[in-house]
Amino acid sequence: MPKVVFGVAKELQELRDNQKRCADQVATPRPPLKTDDNVRMQTGHREWKPAKVVEMTESPRSVIVETPEGRKYRRNSKYLHTTKANIPSENSPTLECESNNAHVPVSNEYQEIAPSEQLKIDAGDDVLKKHFSVGSERTKYTSNIEICGSVVREKLVTRIKSAFAYSILADESCDLSGKEQLAVGIRFSDEDAIVHEEFLGFTELEAMDAKTIANAIYTFVKHQGLNPMNCVSEGYEGRSTMPGKDAGVQKLLRQKYPKALYFHCASHRLNLVVNDLSNVSVIRNTVATIKYIIVFFANLPHAEDMLQMFPYFVKRGGHKKIWWIY
Known part of the structure; x- marks a missing residue:
C-alpha cells in the first residue's frame, strides 16, 4: 500500500513562505503616487496611455488620473507607472510613439531623433540625452546598430543565395x-x-x-x-x-x-502534444513538479552552487532519502 504522507499542506506553506522571504530580500517598495505625478496608465493588454494624477482617494492604493483628452479615471497603482515625460497639451507638438501609440511632446532640440529614442529622453534618460546633444552624427549608437544589422543581414542573405x-x-x-x-x-x-x-x-x-x-x-x-x-x-x-x-x-x-x-x-x-498529455495525471503531476523545482531554485539564493553539488549528493545516495511532495 502507498505510504500516507502527513503534513503536506504545512510543508507547502513553509515552502511558499521561504520563497516569499527570498523574493522580499531583493524587492524594493514602490514609492507612493502624489498629486500632479505624470504616469502611464494601462488601458488594455500591453497598452499604456499618458495621464496625470489629479486627486487622491481614501484608499491608499487608488488615485484619480486625468488623460490629455480630459477624461478622469480611478485606477489602482498596480496599473500606473510613473514617468518623467511631460503630458502633452493641445499647443505642444506631438509625435506618434510606436511603442504604445501615445502622443509625446517633441522638443526642438531632438527633432531628428527617432520617436522611440525621443520617448526615452523625455522619460529622463540623461545619458542618452547627453549622447545625442554632445556626440556627432557618426557617434550616434542608433545609426551604428542599424548599420551592423544591415551588414549581418547582407552576409546571411549572401550565404542563403549560395544554397x-x-x-x-x-x-x-x-x-x-x-x-x-x-x-x-x-x-x-x-x-x-x-x-x-x-x-x-x-x-x-x-x-x-x-x-x-x-x-x-x-x-x-x-x-x-x-x-x-x-x-x-x-x-x-x-x-x-x-x-x-x-x-x-x-x-x-x-x-x-x-x-x-x-x-x-x-x-x-510538440507543444500541442504536451498540452494534450496534460490530461494524463502522471504526466500532469510530473510537469507540475518540474515547474515547482524551477520556481524553487529561481527564487533561492546560491541556487547555482547547490545545483553544482547535486551530482555529488546523488553519488552519495542522498537522493534516496528525499520524499518529493506533489
Missing part, C-alpha cells in the same frame, strides 16, 4: 506595446550539407488575416533578393489562417513559390 534551396519560417509575435509583428527566418544548407536556421528580421502586420500575412512574408523575402524558385518549403503554426488549403497563407504563397510545400512547425506540434 541550392531554402525554406521560409514565420511566426506571429507581439512587442511590449502589443503591436503584432511577424518574425521571419530562413532554413538552408551550405555546401558542406550542414543545415542552418537563421533569423532575418521582423515585419509589422496591419491585420491578422491570411492575405495580409502572406503579403508581408512575400514582400519581406522579395526585399532580400532571394530567388522564389529556390524556395522548397514553408513552415508555420497549425491554426487555420496558416495551413488553410483554400485561402490559407501557405496556399496564397504557393502562387509565388510553386515548389514550396507546407510543413506544420515541429515545435508547435
Whole structure:
C-alpha cells in the first residue's frame, strides 16, 4: 500500500513562505503616487496611455488620473507607472510613439531623433540625452546598430543565395506595446550539407488575416533578393489562417513559390502534444513538479552552487532519502 504522507499542506506553506522571504530580500517598495505625478496608465493588454494624477482617494492604493483628452479615471497603482515625460497639451507638438501609440511632446532640440529614442529622453534618460546633444552624427549608437544589422543581414542573405534551396519560417509575435509583428527566418544548407536556421528580421502586420500575412512574408523575402524558385518549403503554426488549403497563407504563397510545400512547425506540434498529455495525471503531476523545482531554485539564493553539488549528493545516495511532495 502507498505510504500516507502527513503534513503536506504545512510543508507547502513553509515552502511558499521561504520563497516569499527570498523574493522580499531583493524587492524594493514602490514609492507612493502624489498629486500632479505624470504616469502611464494601462488601458488594455500591453497598452499604456499618458495621464496625470489629479486627486487622491481614501484608499491608499487608488488615485484619480486625468488623460490629455480630459477624461478622469480611478485606477489602482498596480496599473500606473510613473514617468518623467511631460503630458502633452493641445499647443505642444506631438509625435506618434510606436511603442504604445501615445502622443509625446517633441522638443526642438531632438527633432531628428527617432520617436522611440525621443520617448526615452523625455522619460529622463540623461545619458542618452547627453549622447545625442554632445556626440556627432557618426557617434550616434542608433545609426551604428542599424548599420551592423544591415551588414549581418547582407552576409546571411549572401550565404542563403549560395544554397541550392531554402525554406521560409514565420511566426506571429507581439512587442511590449502589443503591436503584432511577424518574425521571419530562413532554413538552408551550405555546401558542406550542414543545415542552418537563421533569423532575418521582423515585419509589422496591419491585420491578422491570411492575405495580409502572406503579403508581408512575400514582400519581406522579395526585399532580400532571394530567388522564389529556390524556395522548397514553408513552415508555420497549425491554426487555420496558416495551413488553410483554400485561402490559407501557405496556399496564397504557393502562387509565388510553386515548389514550396507546407510543413506544420515541429515545435508547435510538440507543444500541442504536451498540452494534450496534460490530461494524463502522471504526466500532469510530473510537469507540475518540474515547474515547482524551477520556481524553487529561481527564487533561492546560491541556487547555482547547490545545483553544482547535486551530482555529488546523488553519488552519495542522498537522493534516496528525499520524499518529493506533489
